[in-house]
Amino acid sequence: MRANTSLLARAAPLLRRPATTTSIPTYSTAVGHARRCISHTARRCATQDPKEPRLLSEVDYKGRPLKRYDPRKARRRSWLLLAFGTIFVGTLAYDMATNSLEPSNPSSSESLEPPTIAERDALAKRESGVSPTSSMRLRMESFIKEQQKQIIAELEKIDGSKFRIDTWDRPEGGGGISCVLQEGNVFEKAGVNTSIVYGSLPRPAIQRMRANHKALDPDVESLEFFAAGISMVLHPHNPMAPTVHLNYRYFETANADGSPNAWWFGGGTDLTPNYLFDEDAIHFHRTIKEACDAHDKGYYPRFKEWCDSYFSVKHRGESRGLGGIFFDDLDETEKDQENLFSFVQDCCKSFLPSYIPILLKRKDMPYTEAEKDWQQVRRGRYVEFNLVHDRGTSFGLNTPGARIESILMSLPLTARWKYMHTPEPGSREERLVSVLKKPVEWV
Amino acid sequence: MRANTSLLARAAPLLRRPATTTSIPTYSTAVGHARRCISHTARRCATQDPKEPRLLSEVDYKGRPLKRYDPRKARRRSWLLLAFGTIFVGTLAYDMATNSLEPSNPSSSESLEPPTIAERDALAKRESGVSPTSSMRLRMESFIKEQQKQIIAELEKIDGSKFRIDTWDRPEGGGGISCVLQEGNVFEKAGVNTSIVYGSLPRPAIQRMRANHKALDPDVESLEFFAAGISMVLHPHNPMAPTVHLNYRYFETANADGSPNAWWFGGGTDLTPNYLFDEDAIHFHRTIKEACDAHDKGYYPRFKEWCDSYFSVKHRGESRGLGGIFFDDLDETEKDQENLFSFVQDCCKSFLPSYIPILLKRKDMPYTEAEKDWQQVRRGRYVEFNLVHDRGTSFGLNTPGARIESILMSLPLTARWKYMHTPEPGSREERLVSVLKKPVEWV
Numbered sequence: 001m002r003a004n005t006s007l008l009a010r011a012a013p014l015l016r017r018p019a020t021t022t023s024i025p026t027y028s029t030a031v032g033h034a035r036r037c038i039s040h041t042a043r044r045c046a047t048q049d050p051k052e053p054r055l056l057s058e059v060d061y062k063g064r065p066l067k068r069y070d071p072r073k074a075r076r077r078s079w080l081l082l083a084f085g086t087i088f089v090g091t092l093a094y095d096m097a098t099n100s101l102e103p104s105n106p107s108s109s110e111s112l113e114p115p116t117i118a119e120r121d122a123l124a125k126r127e128s129g130v131s132p133t134s135s136m137r138l139r140m141e142s143f144i145k146e147q148q149k150q151i152i153a154e155l156e157k158i159d160g161s162k163f164r165i166d167t168w169d170r171p172e173g174g175g176g177i178s179c180v181l182q183e184g185n186v187f188e189k190a191g192v193n194t195s196i197v198y199g200s201l202p203r204p205a206i207q208r209m210r211a212n213h214k215a216l217d218p219d220v221e222s223l224e225f226f227a228a229g230i231s232m233v234l235h236p237h238n239p240m241a242p243t244v245h246l247n248y249r250y251f252e253t254a255n256a257d258g259s260p261n262a263w264w265f266g267g268g269t270d271l272t273p274n275y276l277f278d279e280d281a282i283h284f285h286r287t288i289k290e291a292c293d294a295h296d297k298g299y300y301p302r303f304k305e306w307c308d309s310y311f312s313v314k315h316r317g318e319s320r321g322l323g324g325i326f327f328d329d330l331d332e333t334e335k336d337q338e339n340l341f342s343f344v345q346d347c348c349k350s351f352l353p354s355y356i357p358i359l360l361k362r363k364d365m366p367y368t369e370a371e372k373d374w375q376q377v378r379r380g381r382y383v384e385f386n387l388v389h390d391r392g393t394s395f396g397l398n399t400p401g402a403r404i405e406s407i408l409m410s411l412p413l414t415a416r417w418k419y420m421h422t423p424e425p426g427s428r429e430e431r432l433v434s435v436l437k438k439p440v441e442w443v
Numbered sequence: 444m445r446a447n448t449s450l451l452a453r454a455a456p457l458l459r460r461p462a463t464t465t466s467i468p469t470y471s472t473a474v475g476h477a478r479r480c481i482s483h484t485a486r487r488c489a490t491q492d493p494k495e496p497r498l499l500s501e502v503d504y505k506g507r508p509l510k511r512y513d514p515r516k517a518r519r520r521s522w523l524l525l526a527f528g529t530i531f532v533g534t535l536a537y538d539m540a541t542n543s544l545e546p547s548n549p550s551s552s553e554s555l556e557p558p559t560i561a562e563r564d565a566l567a568k569r570e571s572g573v574s575p576t577s578s579m580r581l582r583m584e585s586f587i588k589e590q591q592k593q594i595i596a597e598l599e600k601i602d603g604s605k606f607r608i609d610t611w612d613r614p615e616g617g618g619g620i621s622c623v624l625q626e627g628n629v630f631e632k633a634g635v636n637t638s639i640v641y642g643s644l645p646r647p648a649i650q651r652m653r654a655n656h657k658a659l660d661p662d663v664e665s666l667e668f669f670a671a672g673i674s675m676v677l678h679p680h681n682p683m684a685p686t687v688h689l690n691y692r693y694f695e696t697a698n699a700d701g702s703p704n705a706w707w708f709g710g711g712t713d714l715t716p717n718y719l720f721d722e723d724a725i726h727f728h729r730t731i732k733e734a735c736d737a738h739d740k741g742y743y744p745r746f747k748e749w750c751d752s753y754f755s756v757k758h759r760g761e762s763r764g765l766g767g768i769f770f771d772d773l774d775e776t777e778k779d780q781e782n783l784f785s786f787v788q789d790c791c792k793s794f795l796p797s798y799i800p801i802l803l804k805r806k807d808m809p810y811t812e813a814e815k816d817w818q819q820v821r822r823g824r825y826v827e828f829n830l831v832h833d834r835g836t837s838f839g840l841n842t843p844g845a846r847i848e849s850i851l852m853s854l855p856l857t858a859r860w861k862y863m864h865t866p867e868p869g870s871r872e873e874r875l876v877s878v879l880k881k882p883v884e885w886v
Contacts (some may be wrong), residue, residue, distance in 0.1 A: 025754060133671060154498065166863070180862040181861075189860075189862070315840040315845070315847050316847060355754060376857070380854075383830070385856075387826070387827065387830035388837070389828050392829070397758040398757075398758070402757055404759060407862050408827075408860060411823075411860040413861065414819070415860075416857050417828075417855065417856060417858075418856065419607070419623040419625050419852055419855040420609070420848050
């Protein structure tokens with residue numbers, strides 16, 4: 001691990017990629033590539049152990065589910081190519097849902113090839129479990145799955161009903177856990193997903209990435225990658241209680257010998273109320289700012305601005321909500337890997353204290369039918385942002401074989417589009433819109 | 444007119460452009476171009492005449508509203524450049540909403556320039572009104588506005604409530620009439636829009652169009668264009684009554700002397716039920732087929748297939764609805780202009796007989812809460828298609844200054860996204876989905 005990090009430290013100075021220059025691959029590019037993908041017949045992640053709680057069924061990082069792993073079968077495996085036209089790390093929480101690749105190039109499937117990083121990780125988990133000396137891939141996977149458990153436990157306690165939990169494997173390596181609570185007592189819809197993806201970047205994708213990651217070798221035919229992310233959207237029933245979104249992710253590419261090549265972290269969280277309570281906005285931003293400030297006083301202002309700029313419903317000329325933080329491509333040029341992992345962990349851990357006090361204060365407030373109607377109109381705007389502008393959703397929907405239900409769990413249960421609906425002058429609704437048109441410094 | 448058509452006949456053989464190769468301009472391309480656009484200060488379309496019914500307020504093709512037209516002011520006008528990265532005729536019904544261009548290049552604004560086609564058309568309407576010998580631009584404008592009046596009159600009779608009518612001008616030439624009936628007795632939301640756009644294609648757009656329209660001169664700096672379209676979406680309350688969509692449009696580019704350069708027609712109509720009544724599907728398709736057959740026996744099968752292929756919610760692997768017809772780029776290589784105009788007119792006129800009998804049969808049928816719920820889920824899919832896949836909506840939303848409310852009038856009033864919602868085996872809901880997964884030949 002240390003050696004790997006040091007290799008990266010040398011390779012990384014030119015790797016930083018500004019988010020503004022990345023582009024979304026077209027549907028036809030993705031389809032075209034999927035057709036050239038090499039099949040992968042062996043299932044590498046173990047299936048459910050009936051003694052494990054369901055959430056942990058394919059999660060186990062103590063090694064048990066991996067007993068069916070067979071290295072002889074693994075040798076017959078081809079390199080995996082994923083249907084990525086351009087890899088954009090901002091999309092990873094969604095891309096991870098990709099799980100259908102068409103077979104091709106069967107003649108090469110019998111050749112002896114070095115173990116993939118998925119195989120290396122499976123072996124490492126089986127032999128030693130996950131500890132602070134494990135690779136960042138395993139530690140990030142372990143961290144987001146722990147966070148997912150904590151968050152859903154807390155939300156179930158508040159709602160009084162249970163999440164539905166769906167676990168799914170990617171035959172190529174990795175898988176996901178989608179947890180959704182729908183039509184609960186407090187939540188109209190709440191989704192908390194984690195996903196792990198092992199795959200290979202094809203040559204055209206590497207060449208496109210080289211624009212911002214000069215250290216990537218343009219001559220290799222493919223490059224293995226790993227991505228892990230947690231993604232969450234909560235839509236409460238009560239129009240006084242805000243919607244909230246969170247997403248943290250880690251991306252890594254590997255050299256042919258399995259050592260890390262490039263890596264970066266991304267993520268953020270943002271609050272979308274229907275009615276503005278200044279104290280809620282201040283509490284949310286202050287909690288996040290504290291998590292940021294503990295690592296770098298410059299983070300909160302930079303990432304708050306990035307968030308305002310990303311979560312913009314451009315065609316309406318307004319923000320999706322009151323913002324929060326958003327960042328991407330945080331790599332060695334920013335801080336060392338341990339520092340950044342620690343930062344992302346603290347951001348993620350700050351979610352419950354940033355949101356739960358607001359939810360508890362608002363979830364049982366009285367409201368009128370007109371206020372419920374306004375919530376529905378605002379949810380329409382949420383749908384517009386997610387389906388029209390969000391790069392992750394767009395990429396996911398255009399990726400053949402993606403798990404659509406996991407991608408679209410972010411949409412509210414209900415939404416409304418009223419023609420020419422404008423709030424009354426001087427109303428609370430108008431005040432919200434004016435703030436969405438001009439982001440505020442809350443702390 | 445004859446002379447123009449004959450010019451076109453000679454230029455047109457290479458102009459046909461397959462819809463599959465057109466691309467949508469990016470937001471940044473459109474913004475970039477908008478910044479280079481030349482301002483246009485004079486208002487060319489007359490404003491409301493209080494003696495006219497409101498629907499006709501900016502519509503008048505008898506010449507009256509044009510009395511404020513001043514040719515001396517017009518001479519000071521610059522050529523108009525519209526924020527079109529690539530013109531895609533399938534988007535015209537929406538593009539027409541574009542009405543905000545930033546000023547630049549003021550030095551050229553005082554030069555003497557030939558009259559624009561907008562000016563020529565305004566003059567022609569003032570002097571002679573619109574007759575069968577008028578230009579296709581004026582005849583198409585007149586036709587779609589008549590159709591709009593007839594359709595809304597019929598729908599108001601059935602619903603018992605009135606459409607809200609918004610007329611708007613494009614300062615650069617043209618304008619629109621948006622008619623929306625919301626929360627009526629029969630319709631949850633019904634929108635019938637017409638739009639007229641005069642503008643100029645900038646050089647990069649012309650160069651991109653040359654891929655499929657070789658006759659376009661790659662050396663001109665800009666090319667005037669005209670677009671006219673009618674666009675409609677009806678969402679009834681009753682889940683047994685289907686949603687329907689219609690759109691017909693005409694596009695033309697002009698040479699420097701105002702004579703037509705390239706032109707084409709596009710459009711179609713399709714039916715989206717929540718519950719399948721075979722007789723409705725057969726009636727809808729048969730009525731359209733009869734309109735097509737009167738012109739060319741090959742039209743219905745070709746345009747039915749094109750419709751199934753276009754209205755596909757790709758990420759769900761299902762069609763939006765039961766289809767109908769869809770066509771684009773119908774120009775001289777297909778039939779002469781008069782023939783095609785007559786075909787488009789007959790298609791448009793077949794709308795009321797194709798849909799109204801179905802609506803009358805279904806609008807008062809009893810239904811359960813579960814059936815209403817299923818309608819809401821299907822409306823969610825309608826929103827997904829329109830926001831994720833529809834090229835017209837996507838282009839419109841990414842065009843600075845577009846009239847968003849006119850573009851998004853196509854969205855239902857209410858929609859719902861239920862996680863992992865699958866119909867009961869053997870249910871009516873399941874039957875609909877199976878038909879959406881594999882289009883049927885209804886006639």
